[in-house]
Amino acid sequence: MxxxxxxxxxxxxxxxxxxxxxxxxxxxxxxxxxxxxxxxxxxxxxxxxxxxxxxxxxxxxxxxxxxxxxxxxxxxxxxxxARPAQPAKASPAPTRTSPARPAIQLEALIGGSLPIWIGGAALVLAGFFLVRYSIESGLLGPTVRTLLAALFGLVLIAASEGARRLPATAEDPRVAQVLAGAGVASLYGTLYMAAALYHLIAPLTAFVAVVLVTAAAMGLALRHGPPTAAMALIGGFVAPLVAGFDTAGVGPLLVYLGLFTAALFGLAIHRGWGWLALAASIAGFAWINYLIAALDGRGGDLSAVGGFTMLLAACASAALPATGMHNRWLRLAPLVAGFVQLLALAPALEFGALAWSFYLVLAAAALFLSWRQSLYLPAALAALGFLLAFEALALIQGERSATPLAAAGATLLFAVPGHGLAGRGRGWATLALGGSAGPLLIACAFAPSLLAPAAWGALALAAAAACAYLAWRLRRDSDAPVLTAASLATGLLVTVGLAQFLPDGWLSLPLTLVLLGLADWARAVRAPALFELPALPWIAAMVAGAESLFGLATMVGAALGGDRLPLLGIPPLTGLFRDLALPTAALLAILLDPRQLGRARRLVGSLAIAVGILLLHALAKQLLAIATLPRFVELGFVERALLTQVCLASGWYLLRTRRLPSLAAFLFGLGLVRFVWFDLLLLNPVLEPQAVGPFPLLNAAVLHAALTAFWLWTLPRAPAWRTAGALATIVAALALVRQATHGSLLAGPVGTLENTGYSAALLGVALFWLWRGITAGVYDLRIAGLALLTLVTFKVFLLDAAALDGVLRILSFLALGVALIGISWAYGRFLARPAAAIGEGDAP
CATH class of the missing domain: 1.20.1270 (Substrate Binding Domain Of Dnak; Chain:A; Domain 2)
Incomplete structure (x- = not known):
C-alpha cells in the first residue's frame, strides 16, 4: 500500500x-x-x-x-x-517597468490550472480506491464492482461531453479534458479487473473491449487534445498497481500493458505527439524493471517479461520517428535500453534458448531499422556489442546447449548484411567485421572444448578469409579505422586457425607468418596505421614466450651481479629459439623498411634489438661452454673480450656507414658498458684470476684494450669519443706493462720494475700524443699529451723516486730532467710558429 x-x-x-x-x-x-x-x-x-x-x-x-x-x-x-514629415526630436528615453511575470504565472498556475488537474487525478484515484475498499471490505461482489467501475468511467466521459457544451464550462476546455482523461483511465482499470482479477469476461472479449476503449480514448484525445491523452496514460499504467499487479499473474498483466502501450503509440503517431510515445516507452520500461525486482525475489518466471521487453524496444524504436521526433539519441534509446534490459534478464532465464531468441529478434529489428534508415546504425552496433557480452557471459556460466547455435546464428545475422551493405559506409563494415570474427573468437576463448581443434582451425581460417576480403574492399580508404581493424582481425584469426594444426608451444610460427603478412600488406596499401600492426604479433609472441624471456632476463641479472658461470642459467636453446627467435628475426628484418612500426618503431624496435642480442649472447655462450671455475679461469676473459669486441666492431661499422643509427648506438654503447663494467670493474683480470695469454703485445688484455681505443679514436670527431679513446689507450699501455711483468695471469703485487715500466709506457704515450698533435695540428690531442705528461711527472717525483736509492735515483731524475727540457724546448718552438702554420683545429 x-x-x-x-x-x-x-x-x-x-x-x-x-x-x-x-x-x-x-x-x-x-x-x-x-x-x-x-x-x-x-x-x-x-x-x-x-x-x-x-x-x-x-x-x-x-x-x-x-x-x-x-x-x-x-x-x-x-x-x-502618423507623422512622417516631422523631423526627429531628441527626447529622453521612456522608462520601462516590466511587470512581475513569474508572479502572474505562478498565480495563474496555483489558482487556475493546478486545482483542476489535481481534481481530475483525485477523481480517478477515488474510483480506484473505492473499488479496492469494496474488495477489502467484502461489501460488493466482483460483478457489481466491475459494473460500478465501468459506470463510473462512462459517467466521467459523459460529464466531459456535457462540460464541453455547457456555457458555464465551455470557455475553459480543461474541465472537459480532465473529465475525459479520468474516464478513459477508469475504463482501462475496469477492463483489467474484469479480465485479469475476476475472470468475468473471456480473453477474446477482453481484447475486443480493450480495442474499443482504446478507440474511444483516441477519439477523445483527438477531440480534447494532449491533456486527455496524458490522463489516459497515467491512469492506464497506474491501474494495475492500485488493483494489485500480481493477483492475476504476469501474463495477463503484460498483455494489458502491451495493448495499452500499442494504443498510445498509435495515438502518438496519428497526432504527431512524440512526447506521448516517449512517455509510454519510459513507463513500459519502468514496469519491466518493477516486475524484474518483484518476481526475481519470489522465483517467478520472467520469460514473458523478456518477450515484452523485446516487443517494447522494437515498437518504440519504430514509433518514435513516426511521430516526427528528430532527436537521434532519443530515437535510439529504446533499442539500447532493450538490449541492456535483456542482458539483465539473461541470468534469470539461464541464458537459454528463450533468452537468446529475444536477443536475436531484437538485434534483427535493429538491423532492419538500420537498413531502412542509417540513423539506427549506432543501435545495431550496440546490439553487436551486447550480443558478444551476452555470449561471453553465457559461456562463462557453462551454458552449452543453446549458446553455440545462437552464436552461429548471430554470426550470420550480422556478417551477411554487414558484408552486403559494407559499401554504404564504415558502420556496416564494422558490423561485417564484428559479425565475422566476434562470436567465433569468444566461443573459442571461453569454450574451446565445444569443437575439435581441426574444426576450430577451419572455422577460424574461413572467418579470416571473410575479414581479409573486407580489408581488400576497404584498401582504398587508407584512413578508415575499419581497414586497420579488419587487417588486425584477419591476422588474429589466421593465428588462431593455424595454431590448431600445430603442436603445443609452436604459437610463434603462425605469429611470425602473420607479422610478415601484415608488414607486406602495409607496404601494398601504404596506409600509415597499418605499418604499426606488425608490432602486435611480436608482442604477442613475447607474451607467449614469457617463460623463456624470463629465463634470459634472470641469466643477464646474474651475470651483471658477478656470476662467473652464466651459462648454467641459460634456458634450453630449443625453447628459446622456438619461442623468441623466429618472431624477433622477422621483426628485425622488416625494420630495414623505415616506414615499418610507425610511431612504435623506436620503442618496439629497441626491445626487439635487445631480445635479439640476448639470443645471440645465449648462442655465443655455447661455443666455449664455460661451465666450471677452472674453465672460467682459462677462457673467461677471452670469451668476454670477444663478445665485447663483436658489439664494438658492429656498432663502429654502422656508425661509420651511417646505417641504422639506433641499432649502431645501442651496439656500440653496449660494448663500452661491457668493457667498463666487466673488464675494468667487476671481473678485472688483475683482481679476478683469468688467463690473458703468454705473449707480450699479442695477448687478450692488450689487444682488447687497444682495439677498444682504436674504435673510439676512429669514430667521427666528437670530444666524448676522443676522451674515451684516450682512457682506453692508457688502459692498453698499463695492460702491456702488467702482462710483460706477470705473464698470462695478471693477478699479483706491483714490483719496482713494473712501476717504472708504467711510468715509461705512459711517458711514451704522452710523447706520442704530443708529437701527433703537433704534426697533425690537433689541439685536443696535444692537450691530452700535456695532461698525461704532467701526471707522469708527478708520479715519478712522488712515487717512483721514493722507491729508488743512490745512482738509480740520480739517473732517474737526470733522465726525467733532460726529457722535460727537450719537450719544453720543442713545444715552445711549436707555439712560436705563426698561427696559420699551426694547422686546423689548433686554436682552443
Missing amino acids: AFTLLLVLGVAAAFFVVLRRLAVVEQELRRVESLVARIEQRESRFVAPSEPLVAASREEDVPPPAPEQFAQPAARIVTAR
Whole structure:
C-alpha cells in the first residue's frame, strides 16, 4: 500500500510539472493573441489624416491589457506612421517597468490550472480506491464492482461531453479534458479487473473491449487534445498497481500493458505527439524493471517479461520517428535500453534458448531499422556489442546447449548484411567485421572444448578469409579505422586457425607468418596505421614466450651481479629459439623498411634489438661452454673480450656507414658498458684470476684494450669519443706493462720494475700524443699529451723516486730532467710558429 501511494505521488508530481508547462504555454498563446488583436485594432484607426490620428492616439493612452513591452513598441510604430514629415526630436528615453511575470504565472498556475488537474487525478484515484475498499471490505461482489467501475468511467466521459457544451464550462476546455482523461483511465482499470482479477469476461472479449476503449480514448484525445491523452496514460499504467499487479499473474498483466502501450503509440503517431510515445516507452520500461525486482525475489518466471521487453524496444524504436521526433539519441534509446534490459534478464532465464531468441529478434529489428534508415546504425552496433557480452557471459556460466547455435546464428545475422551493405559506409563494415570474427573468437576463448581443434582451425581460417576480403574492399580508404581493424582481425584469426594444426608451444610460427603478412600488406596499401600492426604479433609472441624471456632476463641479472658461470642459467636453446627467435628475426628484418612500426618503431624496435642480442649472447655462450671455475679461469676473459669486441666492431661499422643509427648506438654503447663494467670493474683480470695469454703485445688484455681505443679514436670527431679513446689507450699501455711483468695471469703485487715500466709506457704515450698533435695540428690531442705528461711527472717525483736509492735515483731524475727540457724546448718552438702554420683545429 505504501509503495502504491509513493508511486501515485511520484506520478502526480511528474504530472504537475507537465501541466505547469502546458499552463505557461497556454497563457503565452493567449497574450500573443491579445497583442495581435490590439495592434490590428490600432492600425485600423490610423487611416484618416494625421491630426485626427494624433488626437485619437492621445485620447486612447489607456494602457492595454497586454504587457507594456509589447504595447509601447506598437504605439511608437503608429506615431511614426502618423507623422512622417516631422523631423526627429531628441527626447529622453521612456522608462520601462516590466511587470512581475513569474508572479502572474505562478498565480495563474496555483489558482487556475493546478486545482483542476489535481481534481481530475483525485477523481480517478477515488474510483480506484473505492473499488479496492469494496474488495477489502467484502461489501460488493466482483460483478457489481466491475459494473460500478465501468459506470463510473462512462459517467466521467459523459460529464466531459456535457462540460464541453455547457456555457458555464465551455470557455475553459480543461474541465472537459480532465473529465475525459479520468474516464478513459477508469475504463482501462475496469477492463483489467474484469479480465485479469475476476475472470468475468473471456480473453477474446477482453481484447475486443480493450480495442474499443482504446478507440474511444483516441477519439477523445483527438477531440480534447494532449491533456486527455496524458490522463489516459497515467491512469492506464497506474491501474494495475492500485488493483494489485500480481493477483492475476504476469501474463495477463503484460498483455494489458502491451495493448495499452500499442494504443498510445498509435495515438502518438496519428497526432504527431512524440512526447506521448516517449512517455509510454519510459513507463513500459519502468514496469519491466518493477516486475524484474518483484518476481526475481519470489522465483517467478520472467520469460514473458523478456518477450515484452523485446516487443517494447522494437515498437518504440519504430514509433518514435513516426511521430516526427528528430532527436537521434532519443530515437535510439529504446533499442539500447532493450538490449541492456535483456542482458539483465539473461541470468534469470539461464541464458537459454528463450533468452537468446529475444536477443536475436531484437538485434534483427535493429538491423532492419538500420537498413531502412542509417540513423539506427549506432543501435545495431550496440546490439553487436551486447550480443558478444551476452555470449561471453553465457559461456562463462557453462551454458552449452543453446549458446553455440545462437552464436552461429548471430554470426550470420550480422556478417551477411554487414558484408552486403559494407559499401554504404564504415558502420556496416564494422558490423561485417564484428559479425565475422566476434562470436567465433569468444566461443573459442571461453569454450574451446565445444569443437575439435581441426574444426576450430577451419572455422577460424574461413572467418579470416571473410575479414581479409573486407580489408581488400576497404584498401582504398587508407584512413578508415575499419581497414586497420579488419587487417588486425584477419591476422588474429589466421593465428588462431593455424595454431590448431600445430603442436603445443609452436604459437610463434603462425605469429611470425602473420607479422610478415601484415608488414607486406602495409607496404601494398601504404596506409600509415597499418605499418604499426606488425608490432602486435611480436608482442604477442613475447607474451607467449614469457617463460623463456624470463629465463634470459634472470641469466643477464646474474651475470651483471658477478656470476662467473652464466651459462648454467641459460634456458634450453630449443625453447628459446622456438619461442623468441623466429618472431624477433622477422621483426628485425622488416625494420630495414623505415616506414615499418610507425610511431612504435623506436620503442618496439629497441626491445626487439635487445631480445635479439640476448639470443645471440645465449648462442655465443655455447661455443666455449664455460661451465666450471677452472674453465672460467682459462677462457673467461677471452670469451668476454670477444663478445665485447663483436658489439664494438658492429656498432663502429654502422656508425661509420651511417646505417641504422639506433641499432649502431645501442651496439656500440653496449660494448663500452661491457668493457667498463666487466673488464675494468667487476671481473678485472688483475683482481679476478683469468688467463690473458703468454705473449707480450699479442695477448687478450692488450689487444682488447687497444682495439677498444682504436674504435673510439676512429669514430667521427666528437670530444666524448676522443676522451674515451684516450682512457682506453692508457688502459692498453698499463695492460702491456702488467702482462710483460706477470705473464698470462695478471693477478699479483706491483714490483719496482713494473712501476717504472708504467711510468715509461705512459711517458711514451704522452710523447706520442704530443708529437701527433703537433704534426697533425690537433689541439685536443696535444692537450691530452700535456695532461698525461704532467701526471707522469708527478708520479715519478712522488712515487717512483721514493722507491729508488743512490745512482738509480740520480739517473732517474737526470733522465726525467733532460726529457722535460727537450719537450719544453720543442713545444715552445711549436707555439712560436705563426698561427696559420699551426694547422686546423689548433686554436682552443
